[in-house]
Amino acid sequence: MPIDNLQSTTTDPPSGIHINSLSHEFGRNESRVLALDNITLDIAEGEFVSLVGASGCGKTTLLDIMSGLLAPQSGTVLLGDTEPLAGRQDTARMFARDALLPWLTAAQNIGFSLATRNVIKEHREEMIMQLLREVQLEEFADAYPAQLSQGMRQRVALARTFSLKSKFVLLDEPFGALDAMTKINLQDQLVALWEGTSSTTVVLVTHDLGEAVALSDRIFVLSSRPGKIIANIPISLPRPRNVKELQSLPKYHELVASLWEKLSQ
Amino acid sequence: MxxxxxxxxxxxxxxxxxxxxxxxxxxxxxxxxxxxGQPSIFLTKFFEHLVDGSFISASLITLEAVAVAFTVGALLALLTALVMTVLPILEKLFSPIIDALNALPRVALIPLFILWFGLGLIQKVASGVSIMYFILLSYTMAGAKSVDPDHLLLARSLGLSRSEIFLKIIIPSAVPAIFAGLRLGLIYTVLGVITAELIAGGKGIGTLVSYYSNTFDPNGVFATLIMLIIITSSLTAIMSRIEASVSKWRTPLNQE
CATH class of the missing domain: 1.20.5 (Single alpha-helices involved in coiled-coils or other helix-helix interfaces)
Structure with a gap:
């Protein structure tokens, strides 16, 4: 059962993500800008949460801090019971652009990330093919990124992110560059990948309110400059969800509209 | 088709x-x-010299110098680029000096090389290296800097060490630029060697050109130039073939 071995077996509390009075500034002296102002939030284990807000509200900064790419200046951040650290085995990060390595094939790109986790080599091949099947790209396993469309590349990046079987998955506007149809397809694949895991906590940064409502259990709305949490909205749509079907559900559109109102206040 | x-x-x-x-x-x-000159005459001359082996032996002498200069220049350039990428302070220190040397027309150094190394192989190699080195160095440094910042973030988020980032991200990112530098550098190495032969004499292709020219034999010059074109075109074709085989990943499917 190598796949199970990947997840740390400790289930001791605290789990989930806990951020307490986090503030962050950029620049120095007179040109200082407060990017995040006293952020406090709790995300339960296994929850799918979105951070929405206008561009420049600091949502990517917040995600960078959770990924350990940026050190918090004040306040505390806990993923599970430890502080974030770049390269933590239980954290996976996905970027706005696909960030696929162009000299590696789709399968090799997934393998590249997988090699940083302790997965027995013999099982990697199998896991890679399984993931490519899940994002419907198995016949493109040996294709290079330059040979794939933008949507396909982002699907490979999605598979790569989930290949890590991390407890914490941090996504930074992963579908921002895609057209509406491709976007919905990928959102469904993301939901399927996440629902296929048992206790993966997902934090999605997005400026697409429809996407946030369709995917999340809860949405945090951030204000602009400085980034402050101005609303915490639970999304009570039933699961499992199908993003395509949601498009014709009145409740979904009501939620998007009320989110719009919150943001434009 | x-x-x-x-x-x-x-x-x-x-x-x-x-x-x-x-x-x-x-x-x-x-x-x-x-x-x-006259095409019918210099074409005949070209085939004559090809058959009697004189063009082949002259070409081999030139190609020997080109091969040594290309290899030495490439190794020195790659080594310099490696050191400067690992220790950026050295790049800051040396880059104005390198730029100044690169701006100097290297051909002007050939008399000095002749003074130092005599008229034989070594001065030709020195001339070739002086050109090859700077071309490949600037291409490789540009390549190492062209790393996609997203790839570095990915590597950091995966917890790769500095040396792993260098080996698995920076070097592969620089490969296309390195091969472009090798291809261009090869042509310019031939230029350096031929120029050295024009000036210093010897038995290479460059010497033949200056010999025919000095003896008022334009047909001899053109026959030799044909040989030279064949050499440089073949070298470029070989390099392009190698370049294409290591950068298959750059070709979108519909352009194959």
Whole structure:
């Protein structure tokens, strides 16, 4: 059962993500800008949460801090019971652009990330093919990124992110560059990948309110400059969800509209 | 496919027409054949020298210097780039000096090389290296800097160490630039070696050109130039082939 071995077996509390009075500034002296102002939030284990807000509200900064790419200046951040650290085995990060390595094939790109986790080599091949099947790209396993469309590349990046079987998955506007149809397809694949895991906590940064409502259990709305949490909205749509079907559900559109109102206040 | 063949046939036709006009100009004396040569004569001469082996042995002497200069220049450049990428302070220190040396027309150094190394192989190699080194160094440094910042973030988020990032991200990112530098550098290495031969003499192709020119034999010059074109075109073709085989990943499917 190598796949199970990947997840740390400790289930001791605290789990989930806990951020307490986090503030962050950029620049120095007179040109200082407060990017995040006293952020406090709790995300339960296994929850799918979105951070929405206008561009420049600091949502990517917040995600960078959770990924350990940026050190918090004040306040505390806990993923599970430890502080974030770049390269933590239980954290996976996905970027706005696909960030696929162009000299590696789709399968090799997934393998590249997988090699940083302790997965027995013999099982990697199998896991890679399984993931490519899940994002419907198995016949493109040996294709290079330059040979794939933008949507396909982002699907490979999605598979790569989930290949890590991390407890914490941090996504930074992963579908921002895609057209509406491709976007919905990928959102469904993301939901399927996440629902296929048992206790993966997902934090999605997005400026697409429809996407946030369709995917999340809860949405945090951030204000602009400085980034402050101005609303915490639970999304009570039933699961499992199908993003395509949601498009014709009145409740979904009501939620998007009320989110719009919150943001434009 | 048929279009490709038509274009190739068209190219041959162009060259043939050009030679025909040239031949006619020389035969009618519209331009003096003592200066412009005559295609029928220099083509015959080219094949004669090819068959009697004199062009081949001269080419081998030139190619020997090119091969040594290319290899030494490339290794030195890659080594310098490696050190400067690992220790950026060295790049800051040396880059103005390197830029200044690169701005110097290296051909002007050949008399100095002759003074230091004599008239043989080494001065030709020195001339080739002085050009090859700077071309490949600047291409490689540019390549190492062209790393996609997203790839570095990915590597950091995966917890790769500094040396792993260097080996698995920075070097592969620089490969296309390195090969572009090798291809361009090879042509310029030939330039450096031929120039050294023009100036210093010896037994290479460059020496033949200056010999025929000094003895008022334009047909000899053109016959030698044909040989030179064949050499440089073959070298470029080989390099392009190698470049294509290591950068398959850069070709989108529909352009294959």
């Amino acid at each position: 048929t279009l490709d063949l038509k274009i190739i046939a068209g190219r041959f036709l162009l060259v043939f027409l050009w030679a025909l006009v040239w031949e006619w100009t020389a035969r009618t004396g519209a331009l003096p054949p003592a200066f412009i």
